[in-house]
Amino acid sequence: MSSSYGTEELWHLTHGMRRLVLTESARDAQRIQVVEEELAIARRKIDNIDHQLYAHDLQLRKGRDVRVVPLPSRGGVRTRQRGSGLRTRGGSTSRRGRGTGDNSE
Incomplete structure (x- = not known):
């Protein structure tokens, strides 16, 4: 046998x-494509x-x-809203039209 x-x-x-x-290269290309697809899915999930x-x-x-502010014992939001701002004494009328001057309902 000759060398x-x-x-x-x-x-x-x-x-x-x-x-x-070429066959191995094609397999590698398919593997790379699968990995790239999995990477894209992982990126979307992230x-x-x-x-x-x-x-x-x-x-x-x-x-x-948002600050939590305890409400007064009687009333609620309505009482708190009326309590803010200027108040007058005497003959003022309440929102319900009563002319008593007493603003505590």
Whole structure:
């Protein structure tokens, strides 16, 4: 058996290697495409989670801006609203049209 190859044998060897490399390259390209698709899905999920966290953070910030003020023992929002602002004594009329001057309903 000789240690040298003929031209035809070398051509077949190199042709076979090229086919093998191309096949592996095509498989690698498919694997890369699958990984890229999975990466795109992961990015969309992360964006969705990020959006949810942002919305939740906005809700928390809104909650911080609202102060809880205890209401008086009698009345409610109406009493608190009437209690603010200027008051007059004497012959003033209430919102219900009574002319008693007594603003405590």
